[in-house]
Amino acid sequence: MDNHKPKQAKNLKGGMAIAKGRFVLGVTLPLLLYESLGIFVLGWALALMFFDYSSGRAGGPILGLGGSNPFVGIKHFVNMVNGVSLEARLFRTSLKNTLIFAFAVLPLNLAITLPLAWLLESIGSRFKALFRTIYFLPVLTSSVGVALIWMTLYDPQMGWINELIRYFGGKPVAWLSDPRAGFLGVSVAMWAVILAYLWQDYGYNMVIFIAALQNVPQELRDAAMIDGAGPWQAFTRVVIPLIRPTLLFVCVMTMLSSFQIFDIIQVMTNGDPAYQTQVMILDIYKNAFRYQRLGWAAAESFILFLIVMSVTLFQMRVLRTEWEY
Amino acid sequence: MAAISFPKSITVRMARPKRSSQKIGRFLAYFLLIFGLSFTLMPFMLMILSSFKTNVELLRVPPTFWPETPTLENYRTIFNDPKLPLLRFYGNSAFVAVFNVISTLFTSSLIGYMFAKYEFPGKRFLFGWFLTMMMIPGQITMIPSYLILSKLGLLNSLWGLVIFSAVDAFGIFMLRQFCETLPNELLDAARIDGASEWQIYWRVVLPQLGPPLATLGILNFMTNWNAYLWPMIVLSKIEVRTLPIILTWYNSTHTGQAGLVMAATVLIIMPILLVFVYFQRWIVEGFTMTGFK
Numbered sequence: 001m002d003n004h005k006p007k008q009a010k011n012l013k014g015g016m017a018i019a020k021g022r023f024v025l026g027v028t029l030p031l032l033l034y035e036s037l038g039i040f041v042l043g044w045a046l047a048l049m050f051f052d053y054s055s056g057r058a059g060g061p062i063l064g065l066g067g068s069n070p071f072v073g074i075k076h077f078v079n080m081v082n083g084v085s086l087e088a089r090l091f092r093t094s095l096k097n098t099l100i101f102a103f104a105v106l107p108l109n110l111a112i113t114l115p116l117a118w119l120l121e122s123i124g125s126r127f128k129a130l131f132r133t134i135y136f137l138p139v140l141t142s143s144v145g146v147a148l149i150w151m152t153l154y155d156p157q158m159g160w161i162n163e164l165i166r167y168f169g170g171k172p173v174a175w176l177s178d179p180r181a182g183f184l185g186v187s188v189a190m191w192a193v194i195l196a197y198l199w200q201d202y203g204y205n206m207v208i209f210i211a212a213l214q215n216v217p218q219e220l221r222d223a224a225m226i227d228g229a230g231p232w233q234a235f236t237r238v239v240i241p242l243i244r245p246t247l248l249f250v251c252v253m254t255m256l257s258s259f260q261i262f263d264i265i266q267v268m269t270n271g272d273p274a275y276q277t278q279v280m281i282l283d284i285y286k287n288a289f290r291y292q293r294l295g296w297a298a299a300e301s302f303i304l305f306l307i308v309m310s311v312t313l314f315q316m317r318v319l320r321t322e323w324e325y
Numbered sequence: 326m327a328a329i330s331f332p333k334s335i336t337v338r339m340a341r342p343k344r345s346s347q348k349i350g351r352f353l354a355y356f357l358l359i360f361g362l363s364f365t366l367m368p369f370m371l372m373i374l375s376s377f378k379t380n381v382e383l384l385r386v387p388p389t390f391w392p393e394t395p396t397l398e399n400y401r402t403i404f405n406d407p408k409l410p411l412l413r414f415y416g417n418s419a420f421v422a423v424f425n426v427i428s429t430l431f432t433s434s435l436i437g438y439m440f441a442k443y444e445f446p447g448k449r450f451l452f453g454w455f456l457t458m459m460m461i462p463g464q465i466t467m468i469p470s471y472l473i474l475s476k477l478g479l480l481n482s483l484w485g486l487v488i489f490s491a492v493d494a495f496g497i498f499m500l501r502q503f504c505e506t507l508p509n510e511l512l513d514a515a516r517i518d519g520a521s522e523w524q525i526y527w528r529v530v531l532p533q534l535g536p537p538l539a540t541l542g543i544l545n546f547m548t549n550w551n552a553y554l555w556p557m558i559v560l561s562k563i564e565v566r567t568l569p570i571i572l573t574w575y576n577s578t579h580t581g582q583a584g585l586v587m588a589a590t591v592l593i594i595m596p597i598l599l600v601f602v603y604f605q606r607w608i609v610e611g612f613t614m615t616g617f618k
Binding site: 019032112122123141163281305 | 435471472
């Protein structure tokens with residue numbers, strides 16, 4: 001502004017430093033306050049898991065801990081390992097189901113997304129954008145909507161999936177409610193939610209793979225083809241090694257989001273039949289907000305946190321290595 | 326394709342056997358892609374078709390594909406249902422999503438800019454703190470956050486839903502990256518012209534951040550619009566609920582009336598889906614840039 005008289009350079013610098021300092025202080029102080037709240041919430045979460053806490057009871061003076069919400073030490077964790085109560089057994093069931101879900105989703109997802117992304121990359125570009133948009137639609141759809149759509153498809157009488165089975169001469173299945181039906185040792189209800197989740201999710205990994213494949217130099221593929229490699233060999237021997245960092249990253253992200261699956265399962269089965277689709281967050285949710293066992297639920301959350309954290313740390317360790325090509 | 330640069334004799338020799346196999350390959354590729362496409366579209370299609378069927382037709386076995394007597398009855402019932410003021414629920418969802426987008430864009434750009442362009446003691450420590458907080462999944466803090474809201478009397482309030490997400494560690498990371506690329510000369514020129522630090526942020530830095538803010542904004546909007554677990558915990562009164570919880574509530578109160586439920590699903594997910602499709606470029610960019618969902 002021109003009404004300011006030019007000052008000496010030194011003065012100007014000093015004034016600037018003060019102004020900068022003020023700005024930094026003005027931003028960091030509220031931020032520190034907010035982040036302290038975060039630490040407080042985290043500390044509370046960590047404290048809760050050592051108490052038999054229920055929000056219905058008054059409890060002790062500090063955050064309602066103690067008193068009628070007694071301190072129980074690591075009892076919750078001991079219970080999780082060898083308890084015989086219903087909640088202890090349900091915890092182990094939900095841990096098992098979560099692992100089944102995650103380890104079924106990951107390979108199936110890769111088996112769909114990687115070839116599709118590769119095909120999409122290899123065809124002419126005229127329809128590419130349209131294809132990608134359509135494949136991406138379910139990712140943008142609310143999981144509740146996805147769950148409701150698939151529930152009508154899985155309907156034992158009127159659903160289209162059973163209609164297809166009948167058309168090919170098979171026996172209809174009560175997909176979401178038959179506790180005895182299973183396939184490869186996993187209940188059909190679990191397969192049903194896995195399929196719905198895959199449908200919702202594959203577009204996401206696809207666009208990531210497409211982005212990675214676009215970065216693979218075309219010359220490298222052509223060189224391999226000229227050297228006599230077929231398209232399949234060019235893919236497995238040249239392209240896959242080049243997109244390895246992305247592949248690893250996608251594996252970890254898919255794993256993490258599968259461990260935290262909730263929406264689709266809560267709407268479609270709510271853990272039924274016979275707790276065959278009870279996954280960890282659903283179990284935590286029910287314990288905390290339906291049965292008021294908040295201490296127990298906090299302990300469960302901590303186990304989930306440990307799992308998620310170890311997958312994340314694994315990712316950070318492995319991905320630290322830089323690949324160059 | 327690469328064979329073009331080769332001497333002609335070689336091109337001819339290679340191209341012959343390749344062309345027919347390439348044709349088959351292309352055909353196979355299109356076949357698989359279109360198969361996947363119909364698998365992706367079919368559930369949407371069936372949902373829309375079901376919403377135009379009468380309940381009698383929907384109970385029929387085997388199911389019909391095209392509605393035999395297309396009807397708007399389901400939509401009429403929903404629009405005339407006094408217990409389902411859809412506009413109100415749209416408003417609730419819009420409030421939560423818009424408030425979250427505005428607050429996170431403001432805090433992310435401001436804090437990201439500060440981390441990128443200012444030196445101060447404890448900066449590394451503060452940033453490390455963020456890094457740690459970002460990795461903690463929401464489920465672990467869900468229970469105490471709920472208890473805090475209940476102590477503050479903010480359960481069943483849309484404000485309670487938005488206050489915990491006003492600062493987005495991920496957004497701060499993203500905008501710090503972008504702010505680091507801004508030339509220092511630009512900021513210093515503004516300083517010499519007498520602009521205050523806030524003016525620099527507001528008038529000089531913010532206008533440069535258009536693309537990353539658009540990406541972050543649409544990602545956060547989508548996450549909030551589709552959020553289910555946390556709103557379900559916080560909002561138990563019907564009139565303050567957001568759309569996803571309303572949809573499950575409507576489903577549970579209208580069991581056996583698939584036509585109505587599908588019409589409600591169409592009304593609740595389709596309009597915003599079209600908006601997301603329109604902004605798809607930003608969403609995909611955000612996903613691939615960050616791998617964040």
